[in-house]
Amino acid sequence: MFDIPVNRDTLKALKIMGLTDYESRTYLALTSIISGTATEVSKVSEVPRSKIYQVLKSLEKKGFIEISRGKPLKFNVIPPKEVFENSRNEIRDSMVNAEAELNVIYENHITNVPAPIWLIHGQDKLVKKEIEIISRAKESLFVMGGFMFEGEPMKLKESLEASVKKGIATSIITVPYCMIDGKQVNVPDEVNFQGLDIKVLSIPHIKMVLRDKKEMLISFCRFQGENVLPDTSIGIWNQYQEFVETISGIYEFIWENELFNRVMDP
Template sequence: MVVSRETLEALQNLGLTDYETRTYVALNSLISGTATEISQASQVPRSRIYSILKSLASKGFLEIGKGKPLCFTVVPPHEIFEKNRNEMKMKMERAEAELNVIYENQIPQVPAPIWIIHGPDKIVKKELEIISRAKESLFIMGGLMFPDEPLKLKEPLQKTFNRGVNTRILTSPACKTDDVEVSTMKILEELPVDIKFFPVPYIKLVVRDRQEMLIAFCKLSGDVALSSTAIGIWNQYAEFVDTITGIYDFIWNMDFFSQAFHHQRSLNDK
């Protein structure tokens, strides 16, 4: 039975040796068989087949029946991959959580915790990373939005809200980036977070827990943002972040923004 290299690599990534991989693939074509039949189908030497079959059974890839000669039955691939997928996911989540604790505890110890980020993809990736770490508060000012960015933000912001994080967003209803109309309002307005729409400048600001901040901006061509020129500044200087948070609080509470927000919503309702 010939299968693709990708399939062979996937099985080997699950911990199978070359002989075990060949045996499991062959047993899928037989469904059930004796050691002799499986040896012939897999071209695994007869002298090795029993040890290989016992190893596969211990790993959950096949079941051994009773009687003589012994009969070996394959465990369906969907069960194998679903089980390993779930186990891998749990291991990855535990590893991510453990390493994130180490990472987040170490970042403030870096002598100059300021980094420059180039390009929209890396900026959005860092933005999503910051959002995922929010524990108490999250402030976003989105005058600059890249194509598809609001869609990428929607689920993480919903999760942030579900965690009980005080989330506030001040963003433009729409943004022209690379001649693409980014309809932020249409995508984000149904989120159960505090959100105000106002034509704020072409700049992005993300602040979480008064500890970490990302500012991003880019060059303009008329009223169109050029994403290829985008630059982000990510820092964790507590004093600076706290100052920016205070400015954001002041802006958020201005009646002017509240009135403009309601005006914008009423225009869209007509």
Template sequence: MEKLINSLKKLGLSRYESQAYIGLNQIIAGQAEDIAKVSNLPRSRIYDILNGLEEKGFVEIERGRPMKYTVVEPSVIFRKQKEKLIDELEASETKLENIYTNEISEVQAPVWLIHNPVRIIESETELIRKTQKSITLRAGFLLEGEAQAIIKAIKANPRKITVKILANPICYVENEKIEIVNTFEKSKLPNLEIIQTELPMIKMLISDEKELMGTFAQFSGENNSIIPETAIGVNNKYAAICKNFNDHFLKQFEKMKKLM
């Protein structure tokens, strides 16, 4: 009995309410005096207890003289409570995921793995938001909507940051064609230099030579179509490593620029 009472208390019932609900399940319906007797509860408290159970949806009251109380079937109660709990957990998960995603770039950890294309793009735009001087982007591929998100974030940055991009002209995501170079050229971003080239299917965005987001994904077919659900982002804050990658990028960029 104690375990059952404790379980009902976890659903928001008091001890007396739990006893009354258990007792009413034994007789299904009855008057207040009947429920007090079967539940071993004081008659002076039974009306308040039953009113509390009605407010919480555990009993139904048939108004009259005398009033009749009918138990709400346990399967109904527990189904509703499960649905409520799941809704609350899912809402909490969503809120915490948003907090986690928004704050992850502020955590002073050297390397983070980020799954899910949406969160990868959000992390990149957050990185751009914090950029003080420069962005370099090696775009072997872009995810759906990623170019537009990057452009929007750069335009929203109040600083006059420089943007240098090496990119494949196009890529495919789930066999849908994405214009990489053309999209950036049409954006009219200030301080943008972009060079079309042939790159491996990886992506690396570096901010201020000290933080980078690299993205890898599986691809398939003759057109190397990206499978977005396989995408993994790597947020790297090892300053020395980021600077080495950025220096290598700039050397390659200047070399190709001279050949144009």
């Protein structure tokens, strides 16, 4: 009975790396005996003798073993460290390429959805959507931060810095502070960096991210005193261009005329 002790996560990893059950058994067997003939590997792995050559050739093709020519053929294991590093790089490259290709498809077709308005619930989903919208900006970014969730200011800063580096006109109107879990977070200090246009005003408890006058997310949340109640958060993700352009105009008007009281210079 095949009894090389490995946990399920190891078997799962080998499956992710593209190995079948027989191939996983065979590779595990070779990691224990290091080198062997087909007969020896078949015995340790309990892969049928009629299948073992096919399995071993497949493992060689996938880069898990090497074959030493001779009579009989010897099959040598490639060290797991080398195998996993190669597979890790291949998987990472494949995922990066797949993500890029699918993002192009997604962004080219999302505006064709008949009613491009969605409700989004929960702070984690809202913050992820904000970062996603920021990453799609090509020309302009408007952000209004009437409140923030825990850890959000730093995530916004990283995304906005990347946008500014790409030459995207980026501005943010924010409150001077917000209360998160009973702690006062000075938002301007957390999000500000060189090159960011920022104004600190006494704005309502509304959060907005708007890019290229084409797409926006407006978020709302209930409060207990000054404390944000994250579980009550909800956002409206909107891609009706006429509506987004109208909100963009309102934002620009607020920015130019400072309709709300200026609190401090960051």
